[in-house]
Amino acid sequence: MADVDPAAVLDSDPWFASLDRAIAEAMKAAGRVRRHAAGSAVYHLGDDPNGLHLVIAGEVRLLSYSEAGAQMVALVARAGDWFGELSTIDGRERPQDAIAAGEVSLFSLDQPAVERIAASHPAIWRAIGMLSCRHQRQALAYIDTLVSLPPRARIAAMLAGRLMRESDGAVLVSQDQIAAGVGLSRQTVNATLRDFERRGLVRRGYGRIEILDPAALRRIRAGSMSAQAAA
Structure with missing residues (x-):
């Protein structure tokens, strides 16, 4: 280092x-x-x-x-x-x-x-x-936002947020760590990431998630928040 x-x-x-x-x-x-x-x-x-x-x-x-x-x-x-x-x-x-x-x-x-x-x-x-x-x-604001989102939006929000702090286009995080960070099961995280990968938004690797379309992840998060605000 x-x-x-x-x-x-x-x-x-x-x-x-x-x-x-x-x-x-x-x-x-x-x-x-x-x-x-x-x-x-x-x-x-x-x-x-x-x-x-x-x-x-x-x-x-x-x-x-x-x-x-x-x-x-x-x-x-x-x-x-x-x-x-x-x-x-x-x-x-x-x-x-x-x-x-x-x-x-x-x-x-x-x-x-x-x-x-x-x-x-x-x-x-x-x-x-x-x-x-x-x-x-900061913690209360994050929790208030996160718990109100559906699972796929929670995961999208976490990945997009982490990417803003990591400059190489990838997030160094395991699926277990994502699950712990957003309060979901590993099975839910795995299924969601598979869907994101199929759609060309991410590429999964060992201990890292390459973000291919960060704008799409932000749209997933924003779309869920907009839907909740309109409800």
């Missing part, structure tokens, strides 16, 4: 740019760049808080589990995304697994570093709270 300047990622982040300058400089000084191999854990469900993390390069999947043990992808954090703020604020155990999807570089601010900064700049707690609020609102 090529080195990425963490300062460039930090300075382009709207939340970080909104911080008091003294807090921002303290975070830059205290943070450390850490690299994680594919499949390794940044933290596990139930771990003590280990601070706040910013993805510099790669992806981190935040995984939740149902009572029956079924895995669901709660969030995919990509370059420029922060995660881990909930346990950073309340000091309680991690509510999810955070797993590197491929090689990942993070800018990490350890829990003791956050607390040291807070001793001099207590306003950092409100700033991290605002970051958490932003994430909660």
Whole structure:
């Protein structure tokens, strides 16, 4: 993985740019760049808080589990995304697994570093709270949209959305991960992707879906939302 300047990622982040300058400089000084191999854990469900993390390069999947043990992808954090703020604020155990999807570089601010900064700049707690609020609102908006869509529109929406963040014309995701991300069975996802492939919208591969007609996927999503609005 090529080195990425963490300062460039930090300075382009709207939340970080909104911080008091003294807090921002303290975070830059205290943070450390850490690299994680594919499949390794940044933290596990139930771990003590280990601070706040910013993805510099790669992806981190935040995984939740149902009572029956079924895995669901709660969030995919990509370059420029922060995660881990909930346990950073309340000091309680991690509510999810955070797993590197491929090689990942993070800018990490350890829990003791956050607390040291807070001793001099207590306003950092409100700033991290605002970051958490932003994430909660994004999650609620996504859930509200997703659960209201029929299965094929959910899958189309997920693929089109992921493609906007991945520049090579393909989405690096398995059918199991799609199923977990949209709350459908693997059988439903498989049947829908077969239909999309037959119609020339996608091409399935191992651990990846090549998007051949992203506009058609967006139309499927938009058409379902329009139909619901008219109902």
